[in-house]
Amino acid sequence: MAREIQVTFDCADPAALSAFWAEVLGYRLQDPPGGFETWDQALEAMGVPPENRNDASAVLDPEGAGPRLFFQRVPEGKQAKNRVHLDVRAAPGLQGEARMAALEAEAERLTARGATRLARYEPDPPLQFGNIVMADPEGNEFCLD
Incomplete structure (x- = not known):
């Protein structure tokens, strides 16, 4: 079920x-x-x-x-890196430069709304398509994927 x-x-x-x-x-x-x-x-x-x-x-x-x-x-603040995080699929179906441009545009939009950019990982085919690691306004990590 x-x-x-x-x-x-x-x-x-x-x-x-x-x-x-x-x-x-x-x-x-x-x-x-x-x-x-x-x-x-x-x-x-x-x-x-x-x-x-x-x-x-x-x-x-x-x-x-x-x-x-x-x-x-909750009364306590965030203590360490998340062990589970959300992947926000901001560039489905895109690859290479078009993918990274879409991710950059979304990172910029979310930064203006309080997110923090943490890291960018470049595409490394065949398994890595590139992503941007972000944090929400309270420091919870998520990826733009």
Whole structure:
């Protein structure tokens, strides 16, 4: 039986990080529960104090194909390199200079939105097609692939 997955990020600012990843992936913020126009209205009705209203956030693939991304506030900061990371397929089907140009354009777009560029790996056929390693605003590594 196939299983659905959710990718969970521990972070300091769930609202900001979920907005960043929604932008990166073309996702959208998860809607508030039925009967509420905003999350703030829903959380108020649930009795969640204002200081806890940014404890979690989630984004969804509008097509329903990709996994839900869930962001939860934790007290500790990032400690080490991620052992699991996302590969953002920013240049599917492209090779060589066209591929690297597309990856560079996406790296520039995401840097303007708070990402940090960490490294560029040049194409080395037949197995390596080139990629750019980035970090999100809280330092979580991901690759533009």
